[in-house]
Amino acid sequence: MATESIQDIKRRIKSVGSTERITNSMKLVSTGKLRKARAIFEKTNENSHYITNTIGELFNSSKEVPTEYLAGNREIKTTAYIVVTSGKGLCGGFNSNVIKEAKADIDADWEPPVIVAIGGKGKDYFEKHGYEVHSSYLAPPENISFLETRELAKPILKMYDDKEIDEVVLIYNSFISSMEQRVKNEIILPFEIASDPEMIMDTKFVEYEPSVKEVFNYLVPKYVETKIHSAVVESATCEPAARRMAMESATDNAREMLNDLNLSYNKARQSAITDEIIEIVAGSEAQAG
Amino acid sequence: MNSFKLEVMTPSKRFYRGDVDMVIVTTKEGDEGFMAGHVWACKLLEVGELWILEKGAGKSDWKVAAVAGGFVEMKDSMIIYTDAVEWSEDIDMDRVLSEKARVEDWLVKNPDVDKNSEEMQSARLALAKAEIRAGVARGGKRR
Structure with missing residues (x-):
């Protein structure tokens, strides 16, 4: 490696070394954040x-459930996609996986979709690629409160009630373990709850107050809010996990690179010394001769 | 007295879990007490007070909390879901009073806002919450 001067190699070692230090500390920070988010x-989970269980039971135990939220009652034309990403990058395939999944679905639709972006990365992507983003939530998702999700869910529910959208799909990273996250694509409205014939109906009389319909109309938005909230929280748990993994491999790569660079640095140094010795020897031999 | 299990859930945490003798909540149709063996029920809650008589507690040792609406599910055990709930001793009275003053101020300054508008309804809800919390912080209406 005589082409690279000792100076150049030294400079590269320095820069790779500082990168390694940054990625390593980011890894440690992510580990701490992950622990907190996981709790x-x-x-929330x-x-x-x-809530989901209660709704399911309600469907099964009562015949008076309003049908507008049940699957198969209207043709699905316009779909709302809630895409949950993070606001920050440097977390491996975390955002791109979600965006890829969402884009595949969106492009398969005939009607223009309604896109709701949670997290800046998703919003940036869809805006840049000429999609219309209906609304977005950009604050760091790990601090989202239930009240904020409610504000987010309200317009979606209204559009559903007004029949502007016929389906609500949630796309987010689901947490499997700290080493594995998988993109989840979930239809939250309309419900796909099949009445379970096995379940014994009306074993006991259940009192609904003020009425089945009102209890139901309360539960449905609650269900949607809870779903969105738990997806955001789950995604916020995956983010540090994904970042930790990305930073870990970045640190490993940097270390490997440092080893290689050190080797070529030593080689270059040695060859410079050898060159000098040859010169001195040649010089002295010339004088002696 | 027979006791039953009560759980109080909020979106972010489990607020309470334990065996209780009796629970009193404010449903949409008024205050209602629940004891073991109550008929199965699903009821919506008003912004109101939650009274819990724990198993083995003395007759007047009620635990009191302020609840921001929600719903109860009574089966063999009871579950209360709510967006927000606070024990009476945890309520910050200064904050409640300043919140109340702020809403009242808004109501005075905007007398011509439509009664059914979203703004007006949320103001009324905020006022009701503040009033309930203030009441609970003072020990609740049954004390």
């Missing part, structure tokens, strides 16, 4: 599980 995620 919140586990609690439990809650959304309860």
